[in-house]
Amino acid sequence: MITVAKEGQFNQSAMILRIYQPSNGSQQVTLSLAGYIQATNNKNPQVMPVTALEQAIPGVQPLPVSNGEVIITMDRALVTLEVSAG
Numbered sequence: 001m002i003t004v005a006k007e008g009q010f011n012q013s014a015m016i017l018r019i020y021q022p023s024n025g026s027q028q029v030t031l032s033l034a035g036y037i038q039a040t041n042n043k044n045p046q047v048m049p050v051t052a053l054e055q056a057i058p059g060v061q062p063l064p065v066s067n068g069e070v071i072i073t074m075d076r077a078l079v080t081l082e083v084s085a086g
Helices: 034-040
Strands: 002-007 015-020 027-032 045-050 069-074 078-085
Touching: 015 027, 034 045, 069 078
Parallel strands: none
Antiparallel strands: 002 015, 015 078, 027 069, 045 078
């Protein structure tokens, strides 16, 4: 479930997504970026996990985007993602 979709606080050209999954275990979540791609005409977005304060996480690489979708393995209830031009 997407709980927040907003402009980035520090990078106004980015979209910040906060995703919630209520299970107590690790779960794979597939997120469609079709609406973002259509609205921005950005066919190759970059998706980065960031902290809740929208800061970079050292050593974290961009998540692969395939066919307008990204798959996230969530090991906790909340994840924050920054979607930007690739």
